[in-house]
Amino acid sequence: MSETPDVIAYEPIKVDALFGEGHQAPAITDDAPTLDAPAVPLGVIPSEEATEPGAEEVEERTIDQSREEVEFIPEEAAEVLEELISSDEIGLDAQAVPMGRMPTGAIRPPKPPPQLPRRVKEGEVVLTQDEYNELTTTKHDSIDDLDCALFKDNNWYKEVFTEDYFRTLPKNFHKQTIREVEFIIQRLGAEPGARILDLCCGFGRHTMEFAKRGFNMVGLDLAMPLLQKGLNEAQRRNLSIKFVHGDMRELNFDKVFDGIFNVQTSFGYFNDLTNYRVLQRIFRALKPGGRFLVETINRDFVVDDLPMRIWWEGTECLILEEVDYDFMLSTLQIKRSFVFEDSNRDPWEQHINIRLYTPAELSSLMRRAGFEVLELNGDYAIPGAFFGAASRRSILIAERPVDE
Structure with a gap:
């Protein structure tokens, strides 16, 4: 009989609890990022080291226990957008750069940037010293004045992905799910037994189809109601899946996964800088040669x-x-x-x-994060084909190079 699935509470993710003793993610630092730098950690550094029990000793927690016991990194601590990211530095089209409202009136010199706390408070905008220096130009006087140049993260997804989210879904996903999973497996080049991460897995319809086909699956999502539904269904089907209650902005894996996929337009929830950092963390979580598939709405x-x-x-x-x-x-x-x-x-x-990114914009971000972009698709039904504005979706496949 297969191992029953479990939900691992996010603290953030303790990798030994997922994969047993021996896995070690790189240390988290507070260094300010550049667009050419490796993955930059976000949020609060956990005060405890990851636990190191064997897989059979991992404590099983119920959803209710997870709610009561876990202290989360503040999800409202949004990363801020580098001011009007230029096409020279990140390769974005000019029209795609958030412009915001320009301040009016007399322009005053900027004040010296404040020292930022180690631990963020709920709801505050978080900047490193270098990011503040770069954003604090003659257009702005303080962090409080940065609204005119920022795409703000208002955490709308917390209100959307609740029990009522299921009211918006089609009655039957089965044929659609099979078609999508077969496409993803083919484009990731994955074989049964490979360790795959379904990033923003929702209630796990893709995760469960992968597990049914013999893949070693981890599903991560921030919405507990969706994870609870997925857990119940996976138990009913007797599928072995590790469900993780966590935030994609806080991935803390190093060379763990053979493949990662993020589908159903679950990318683009944050500002450009945070979206870029998410890509950095995805890159770090992949093994060399591992592939990442991301699906978004085609803006055009x-x-x-x-x-x-x-x-x-x-x-x-x-x-x-x-x-x-x-x-x-x-x-x-x-x-x-x-x-x-x-x-x-x-x-x-x-x-x-x-x-919403154009394929060129998203490809540029992915390359900056270290990926080699392999392919662009416009639909799950026609692999390898993209028809511009006639394609409903933009499905990019990228790879972490073997020789970095």
Whole structure:
């Protein structure tokens, strides 16, 4: 009988608890990053070393225990965008760079940057000294004035990925999931037994299909309701999966995975600098020769049809979805209004903001993070083909080089 899946509470991730004694992630430092530097750690350095029990001794925690026992790194501590990242440094198209609101009135010299605390407080914007120096130009007087140049992380995903998220999903994913998993396996070049990370796994529909085919699966997500559903279903199917309750911004693996995939437009939730750092951490988590697949909405496909406003039927509710695109910030902005069949439930709204990259922009970010970009696809049904604005998706495959 297969090992039953478990949920590993995020503290952040203790790699020995996942893979047994002997794995060691590199030390976390506070050095300011450059776009050519290796992965830069974010958040708070854990005060304890990773535990080192054997796999059979790992403490199993229930979801409720995890909620009560785990002290999380503040998720609201958003990384900030380097001011108007120029195409000379990062290779982004000019129109894709967030511009923001320019300050008006007299321009005053910047104040000296403050010393930043080691541990961040909930909700504050976090900068390293060098990042502050770079952002604090004649346009800004202090961190408080940086709103005019930043794409701010408002943590919208915390309100979206709850129990009500399941109301927005199709009734049957089975055929779609099989087609997508077969494509991902082929493009990752993975064989059964390989260790694969489903990054932002949700309730694990891809994770479980991979596990069913003999892969050593780890699924990571920040939304506990989705992980709970995945855990229950994996137990029902008797599948061996390690589910990790964690934040993609805090990956702490070093050369662990043979492949990593991030699909269903789960990339682009943060500002450009944080998205770039996520790519650095993904790169570090891969073994040399390991591949990364990322799927996003193809920006050129959607912008011509926006703004749009549609009604659609969810589970025991009607949903009004209003979609627009902010060309200044290069973000897809979605407002969902729910009207429930249950008269005791009040209508409510969700707001979603996703940074959409062109294939050229995302490829440039990935190369800066160290990847070799191998291929661009426009759909799961036609491997190796991309049809520009006619392709609904942008699916990039990249590799961590064997000889770095």
